[in-house]
Amino acid sequence: MSSDSTPTSKPVKTTGLHVGDAGPGCRKVDPILVADGVTRTFGGLTAVDVEHVEVPRGAITALIGPNGAGKTTFFNLLTGFDKPDSGRWQFDGRSLAHVPAYRVARMGLIRTFQLTKALGLLTVLDNMKLGAKGQTGENLFRSVLPFLWRKQEDEIEAKALEILARFKLDTKKDDYAASLSGGQRKLLEMARALMSDPTLVMLDEPMAGVNPALTQSLLDHILDLKSQGMTVLFVEHDMHMVRHIADWVIVMAEGRIVAEGDPHSVMQDQAVIDAYLGAHHDTDLGTTDTGHVEVLKELIDDEQ
Amino acid sequence: MIDWIAIFSNAAQELISPTTAAYALAALGLAIHFGYTGLLNFGQAGFMALGAYGYAISILSFGFPVWAAVLVGIGASVVFALILGIPTLRLRADYLAIVTIAAAEILRLVFTTNTFDALTGSASGLQGYKQGFADLNPIPSGTYGFGPFTYNAYDWWIRIVGWTLVVVLALITWLIMRSPWGRVIKGIREDEDAVRALGKNVYSYKMQSLILGGVYGTLAGMIFVLPRAVVPANYQTSLTFFIYAILLLGGAATILGPVIGSMIFWVLLSFFSGFVARAVEAGWLPFMSQVQAGQLRFILVGVAIMLIVIFRPQGIFGNKKELAFVK
Ligand SMILES: Nc1ncnc2c1ncn2[C@@H]1O[C@H](COP(=O)(O)OP(=O)(O)OP(=O)(O)O)[C@@H](O)[C@H]1O
Ligand SMILES: [Mg+2]
Numbered sequence: 231m232s233s234d235s236t237p238t239s240k241p242v243k244t245t246g247l248h249v250g251d252a253g254p255g256c257r258k259v260d261p262i263l264v265a266d267g268v269t270r271t272f273g274g275l276t277a278v279d280v281e282h283v284e285v286p287r288g289a290i291t292a293l294i295g296p297n298g299a300g301k302t303t304f305f306n307l308l309t310g311f312d313k314p315d316s317g318r319w320q321f322d323g324r325s326l327a328h329v330p331a332y333r334v335a336r337m338g339l340i341r342t343f344q345l346t347k348a349l350g351l352l353t354v355l356d357n358m359k360l361g362a363k364g365q366t367g368e369n370l371f372r373s374v375l376p377f378l379w380r381k382q383e384d385e386i387e388a389k390a391l392e393i394l395a396r397f398k399l400d401t402k403k404d405d406y407a408a409s410l411s412g413g414q415r416k417l418l419e420m421a422r423a424l425m426s427d428p429t430l431v432m433l434d435e436p437m438a439g440v441n442p443a444l445t446q447s448l449l450d451h452i453l454d455l456k457s458q459g460m461t462v463l464f465v466e467h468d469m470h471m472v473r474h475i476a477d478w479v480i481v482m483a484e485g486r487i488v489a490e491g492d493p494h495s496v497m498q499d500q501a502v503i504d505a506y507l508g509a510h511h512d513t514d515l516g517t518t519d520t521g522h523v524e525v526l527k528e529l530i531d532d533e534q
Numbered sequence: 535m536i537d538w539i540a541i542f543s544n545a546a547q548e549l550i551s552p553t554t555a556a557y558a559l560a561a562l563g564l565a566i567h568f569g570y571t572g573l574l575n576f577g578q579a580g581f582m583a584l585g586a587y588g589y590a591i592s593i594l595s596f597g598f599p600v601w602a603a604v605l606v607g608i609g610a611s612v613v614f615a616l617i618l619g620i621p622t623l624r625l626r627a628d629y630l631a632i633v634t635i636a637a638a639e640i641l642r643l644v645f646t647t648n649t650f651d652a653l654t655g656s657a658s659g660l661q662g663y664k665q666g667f668a669d670l671n672p673i674p675s676g677t678y679g680f681g682p683f684t685y686n687a688y689d690w691w692i693r694i695v696g697w698t699l700v701v702v703l704a705l706i707t708w709l710i711m712r713s714p715w716g717r718v719i720k721g722i723r724e725d726e727d728a729v730r731a732l733g734k735n736v737y738s739y740k741m742q743s744l745i746l747g748g749v750y751g752t753l754a755g756m757i758f759v760l761p762r763a764v765v766p767a768n769y770q771t772s773l774t775f776f777i778y779a780i781l782l783l784g785g786a787a788t789i790l791g792p793v794i795g796s797m798i799f800w801v802l803l804s805f806f807s808g809f810v811a812r813a814v815e816a817g818w819l820p821f822m823s824q825v826q827a828g829q830l831r832f833i834l835v836g837v838a839i840m841l842i843v844i845f846r847p848q849g850i851f852g853n854k855k856e857l858a859f860v861k
Contacts, residue, residue, distance in 0.1 A: 311727065335733035347728035349721045359714070360721050361732050367714030368734070370742050374709045383714065406855070419728075426733060 241453050244477040245492070247286040252491040254501075255282035262287035262430055262461050263308070263339075268317030269485075270303055277303045278314070279485040285430075290452065290462045292472040292493070295482035296506055301465045302344050304482070305434055309341045310334040322429065336363065340428035344435050344465070348415040350408030354399060357407050357418055358390035359383075361425030390425060397421045397451065413440040420451065431455055433464040437471055449475055469497070481505060536816055541808035543682035548800035550683065555696030556582075556758035557799065561780045561792030562703055563750030568778075569786035570711060571743040572723035574631035577618065578777050580638030581748045583769040584610040585755025587645055590764045591653055593663040600666045604756065611752035614641075615745040623740045635771060646766040654766070661763040667691075689761070696757040700793060703750060708789045719743055720787075779839050785849030794850060802838055807831035 249257040261284035270278040278300040285291050293301050306312035308319060310331035319326050321339050329337075349357050365386070366372055367379030394400040397417045402410065407418060416436060423431055436452070437445055453475055455462050466472050472479060472493060479496045481489040483505035489496050496502060548554055560578055567575040588607030592598040598606065618637055622630045648656045671691040679685055685693070710716050718739055721729040726736045758768075780799045784791025810827045813819050822830070848854055 309731070311730075330735075331727075331730045332733050332735050335731055340733075341731055343728070343731070347725045347731070349724035349728060351724055352717070352720055356717055356720075360717055360729065360734075363733055365714045368718055370710065370715050370746070373713035373715035374706060376709070376713065379714060422732070 241475055243492075244286075244289040244456075247289055247478050248490075252495065254487045254490055256284075256490055258284040258286040260287045261285060263319070263321050263463070265308065265319035266317060268304070268307055268314050268319060270300075270307055270312065270314045276485050278307060280304065280317070280482075280487055283480060283487050283490075285461065285463055285480075286478055287461050288456070288459065289477040290456050290464070290475055291478045291480060292476035293463060293465045293480050293482060294467070294469075294472060295488075299482040299505075300485040301482055302434055303485075305341060305432055305465065308334075309339060309432065335426070338426075338429035339432065340423040340426055340430070341432040342416075342419045342423055342434055342436065344438070346412065346415040346419050348407035348410060348418055351406055353404055354394065354407055354410070354418060355387070355390055355403040357422050358394060358403075358425055359386050361422040362386045362389070363426045386425075393421050393424055396454075398447070413444050416440055417444070417448065420448070424455070428460060430461045430463065433462065435465050435467065437466060437468050445471070473497075536809075536812045536818075541805060541812065544808050545801045545805040546682045548804045549797050550693055550697065551800065552692045552696045552757055552761045554796050554800045555693070555700050556754045557777060557780055558700050558793045558796035559696075559703060559754035559757065560751045560777045561784070561796055562700075562707060562789070563747035563754065564777055564781050565786060565788065565792050566707065566719075566743055566747035566750065569781065569788070569791075570716065570723060571719050571740060571747075572627065573623075573740060573744060573747075574627050575634050575744065575747065576631050576771070576774055577634030577638035578748075578751045579769045579771060579773040580634070580641045581611050581614065581751030582755030582758060582773065583638070583641050583645060583766070584614055585752035586759040586764045586769075587654065587660070588752070589756045590660040590663040590759065593666055594660060595653055600670060603663075603666070604753075607752050607756055608749055611748045612745050615741070615748040619741045619744045623737055623744070635774075638769070638774065639771065642766055642769045645769070655764070657766060659763055659765040663764075664688075664760065667760060692757070692760045696760075699753060699757065703753070704789050704793060711789070715739075782849055783839055783842055785852030788849065788851040791849050791851040798850075799835070799839075803831060803835050806834040810834070 247258055249259055263285040265280055265283050267282075268278060268280045269276065293304070295301055303312065307314045307317075308326070310326070310329055310333070317327070321334070321337060324337065326334060326337075326339075335341075349360070352360070365379065366382055367376075372378045391400060391403065394403055397420070399414065399417060399421065402414070407415065410418060416439065420433065420436060433452070436448060440448055449471060452462055452464070464476075476493050479489075479491060479493050480487055481496060481499070481502050483501075488501040488505050489499040491499065560582055563581070564575065564578055567573040567578075585607040588610045589603045592603035592606040593600075614637070618630070618634055622633045644650065645654045646657050650656070654660065668688055668691070671687055673687040673690055675687045677684060677686050678690055711719070718729060718734050721732075721734075722736055722739055726740075730736045776799070780795040781792055782795075783798060784793070784795025807828070810819070810830050811824065814822050814824055814827045819827070842850070846852075
C-alpha cells in the first residue's frame with residue numbers, strides 16, 4: 231500500500247449516479263443490480279444482512295469494509311455461488327434469485343474470485359478460450375465434427391490473443407496456467423472474464439498480491455472496462471486504488487451496508503470510521519487491530 | 535526344464551486378446567471419468583457387468599438380435615450413470631466414489647442372488663448367447679495366423695471386432711478431448727467453480743462425461759464375455775482396481791495410455807503366471823504349491839506396477855511437465 235502505487239493521471243469520474251441524499255441503500259438513477267433484504271447466516275453468525283442496495287450502471291463501484299464484513303459472501307450470493315436465507319435481487323431487471331451460477335454468468339454477470347481460480351493444467355490460451363460464450367464445439371455431439379466449430383474457434387482464439395496482449399500475457403499463452411505467478415493469475419482471471427463480453431464484472435480483490443508495477447496496468451484495465459461500457463463492482467482493501475478509480479463506494483461492516491457515497495465524502499463518514507475501528511474506538515484505541523488504524527490513517531491522509 | 539517358448543508365446547497372445555481389448559476400453563472410459571473430468575468412478579466393474587448381462591439376457595431371455603442386445607446394454611448403463619450421477623454430481627468428488635463403489639457391488643449381488651435365477655443364472659451365470667455374434671462373422675471357417683497368433687475364425691472375429699472398437703473409441707476420445715467440449719471437461723477437473731463462473735453448466739458436463747465413460751465400460755463388458763461365459767464373480771471391485779492400475783500405468787489423461795497400459799498389464803500377468811506355474815512344476819520354488827503360485831502372479835504384477843508408478847509417476851504416456859504442478 232505504498233504511495234508509489236498511486237497513479238498520477240486522473241481518470242474521469244462518473245458523477246450524478248444517485249437520487250436524493252447519498253446514504254446506505256440510496257436510490258440510483260440507473261441501477262444495474264438491485265438487492266433487497268438479502269441475508270445469509272452461518273450458524274449464529276449473520277454474515278450478510280443487506281436491506282437494500284443498488285449498483286449504478288456504467289460506473290466503477292467499490293465495495294469496501296474490514297475483514298469478515300461479508301463482502302465475499304455477498305458476492306457469492308449475488309452470483310449464485312451461495313444461497314441466501316432470504317432476499318430478492320435482480321440484474322438488468324431480471325430476478326436472479328434461485329438462478330444457478332452458470333446462468334447468472336450467461337446473463338452477463340461475470341465474477342472473479344478472491345482466491346484466484348486459474349485452471350492450472352490448462353494453457354493460458356485455453357483458459358482464455360474457455361471464457362467465450364455460446365461455443366458450438368462445447369456440445370458433445372458437435373465436438374466430434376471439427377468443421378462445425380473450427381471457424382468459431384479461430385475467432386475465439388484471435389480475440390483471446392488480443393485480450394492477452396492487452397494484459398501482457400501473450401508471451402505466456404502456451405504455458406500452463408499453473409506456471410504463472412500469483413499476480414499473473416489475477417491478470418489471467420480478469421482477462422478470462424472479459425472473453426464473454428460481460429455487462430457487469432465483479433472483481434473480488436483484483437489487486438491482492440499484485441506488485442505495484444502491475445497495479446498501475448490493472449487499474450488502467452479496470453478503467454478501460456468502464457470506457458467500453460461495462461459496469462464494474464470490485465472489492466478492495468487498498469484505499470488509494472479505491473479513491474483513484476471508484477465512482478461510487480459502498481461500505482459494508484458486519485454484514486450491513488453502513489455507508490455509501492462518492493469516494494471523497496464516504497471516507498469522512500463517521501460510520502466508516504466506526505466500521506474500521508469498531509464503534510468504541512475512542513475508548514480502547516490502544517487494543518484495536520493495527521491494520522485498521524493503518525487503513526484509517528490512509529483515509530485521513532488521502533483527504534489532506 | 536522350463537519351457538520359455540511357451541511362456542513367451544502365451545504372453546504374446548495377450549497383446550491382441552479380446553480380454554486386453556475389453557480392459558483397454560474400460561480403462562479408456564475411466565480416462566474420460568478420472569483423467570479428463572476428475573470424476574472418481576470406482577464402479578467401472580458395474581458398468582461392465584451391465585454390458586455383459588444386458589447383452590446376454592437380451593439374447594437368452596428375449597431373443598433379441600445382436601444390435602438390439604447391444605443397445606439394451608448401452609441403455610442400461612446410461613440409466614445406471616443417471617442414477618449414480620443425479621444425487622452425487624452436485625456434491626464433492628468423494629461422494630461419487632462412495633456411491634459408485636457401493637452401486638457396483640449392489641449390481642453384482644443382484645446378479646448373483648437366486649431370486650432372479652431365471653434371468654441371471656445366479657452364481658453360475660449365463661452362457662449360450664454367442665451364436666448371434668458368430669453368425670455375423672464374415673470370415674470363412676478355418677484356422678488362420680502364424681506362430682502364437684493362430685486362431686479359428688470365431689476367435690479372429692472377436693479380436694477384430696474388439697480392437698476395431700478400441701481404435702474407433704480411442705479416435706473419438708481423441709477428437710472430443712481436443713475440442714471445446716474437452717476443454718470444458720478439463721477445466722472442470724481443475725476447478726469446477728471457475729468453469730461455472732464462466733457460464734458452463736458443470737453438472738450437465740459431468741453427467742455427460744459419466745455417461746460416456748460408462749458406455750465405454752459397457753461395451754468393454756460385452757467384448758469381455760464374448761470369449762467366455764458371464765460369471766458374476768468377475769465383476770468384483772477388484773476389477774475396477776485393475777482397470778485403475780492400467781490407467782495409471784499408461785497415463786490418466788491420455789488416449790494411448792489405457793490401450794498400451796492394458797497390453798502391458800495382460801502381457802506381464804500372463805508372463806508371470808506362466809513363469810511361476812512352471813517354476814513350481816520344475817521344483818524351483820519348493821516352498822510353494824500350485825494354488826499359491828496362482829496368487830503370486832498378482833503380487834508380482836503389483837510390484838511391477840508399483841515400480842513403474844514410482845519411477846514414472848505420470849504413467850507411460852503422461853506429460854512429465856504436468857507433474858511439476860500437481861498439488
Ligand atoms: N462457509 C462459511 N462458513 C462459516 N462462516 C463463513 C463462511 N463463509 C464466510 N463465513 C463468515 O462470514 C463472515 C464474512 O466473510 P466474508 O468472506 O464474506 O468476508 P469478507 O468481507 O470478504 O472479508 P475479507 O476482506 O477478509 O475477504 C466472516 O465472519 C466469515 O467467518
Ligand atoms: Mg473476501
